[in-house]
Amino acid sequence: MSARVLSLLVVDDHMIIRRGLxxxxxxxxxxGDIREAADxxxxxxxxxxxxxxxxxxxxxxxxxxxxxxxxxxxxxxxxVGVVMLSVYPESQFGVRAxxxxxxxxxxxGCSPExxxxxxxxxxxxxxxxxxxxxxxxxxxVRSNDDRAPHESLSNREFQVLExxxxxxxxxxxxxxxxxxxxxxxTYRARIFDKLQVRSIVELANYANRHQLFGLAGSDQHQRx
Numbered sequence: 768m769s770a771r772v773l774s775l776l777v778v779d780d781h782m783i784i785r786r787g788l789x790x791x792x793x794x795x796x797x798x799g800d801i802r803e804a805a806d807x808x809x810x811x812x813x814x815x816x817x818x819x820x821x822x823x824x825x826x827x828x829x830x831x832x833x834x835x836x837x838x839x840x841x842x843x844x845x846x847v848g849v850v851m852l853s854v855y856p857e858s859q860f861g862v863r864a865x866x867x868x869x870x871x872x873x874x875x876g877c878s879p880e881x882x883x884x885x886x887x888x889x890x891x892x893x894x895x896x897x898x899x900x901x902x903x904x905x906x907x908v909r910s911n912d913d914r915a916p917h918e919s920l921s922n923r924e925f926q927v928l929e930x931x932x933x934x935x936x937x938x939x940x941x942x943x944x945x946x947x948x949x950x951x952x953t954y955r956a957r958i959f960d961k962l963q964v965r966s967i968v969e970l971a972n973y974a975n976r977h978q979l980f981g982l983a984g985s986d987q988h989q990r991x
Contacts, residue, residue: 772799773820773890778810778836779803779852780828784875788823788852791879797887807831814844821890824869826853826860832944834860834867834922841868848889852882857899859929859980862907863922871895915977916962924961927954931967932974 775798779785785803792798802819804810807828814822822840826833837849851864851872861872870889873882885895896904920928923944930940937955941948964970974980 771797771891773797773886774800775802775886776810776813776819776822777801777803778805778807778822778828778833779825780805784825792883792886795883797883797890807833807836810836811839811843814840814847818844818847821848821850821886823850823852823886826851826855826864832923832926834864837864837867837869848886848892850882850885850889850895852877857897857903858978860922860925861897861900862903863925865894865896865900865904867922872900873897917973917977917979919961920958924954924958927951928958928962928970928974929980931955931958932971932980934967934971 775792777785777788777792779788782805785805789801789803793801800819802813804813808831810822810824813819824833824836824840828836833851833853837851840847840849849869849871851860851869852875853860853872854875856874857872864872871885871894873885881897888895917925917928926944927940930943935943937948937951940946941951944951959965959970962970962973964973
């Protein structure tokens with residue numbers, strides 16, 4: 768019996784990333800039809816036209832982030848496997864993505880072999896966990912009764928938290944996330960309330976204390 772050939776939807780807001788992934792994956796015998804989408808709205812339209820076996824989904828997608836798209840996919844298309852592929856390290860969004868229903872979470876620095884393994888595993892209904900994600904999940908289970916305040920943040924609030932902690936202004940964050948400055952200010956107020964901090968300095972100190980982003984307060988945030 769021959770192995771199943773999987774259909775794939777590549778979702779990333781950078782064309783060069785999408786085309787590079789398509790070129791690499793199209794050479795794999797396990798991958799058949801490959802479509803692409805530049806943002807969350809286009810991805811959902813594509814799925815509504817014709818579902819696929821696996822969606823390869825970035826987190827940073829502008830107005831509607833990948834974790835928000837993942838939530839909709841899990842509701843509307845429960846049979847579609849989702850592999851999150853992001854520039855963000857596993858420690859930031861890996862556990863959140865798996866808990867939200869992703870079958871795998873990989874950093875964009877992973878090898879093509881690891882990416883293909885994850886796609887095949889998720890496409891067959893399984894879950895692909897890197898050693899790092901497995902350890903993070905184990906830690907979260909052990910500490911579930913004593914969750915840190917930042918665990919209560921929504922996915923979007925967590926993104927805003929990172930940018931604030933790295934020293935970005937409200938207006939800068941609004942541009943990066945394609946949202947209004949008023950919306951970002953609202954998120955900031957919610958974050959301050961949930962973390963019980965009163966200033967950006969206290970926020971950065973909180974991020975450093977919990978080792979959330981590595982270089983809190985710096986301006987080294989980059990997206991791919």
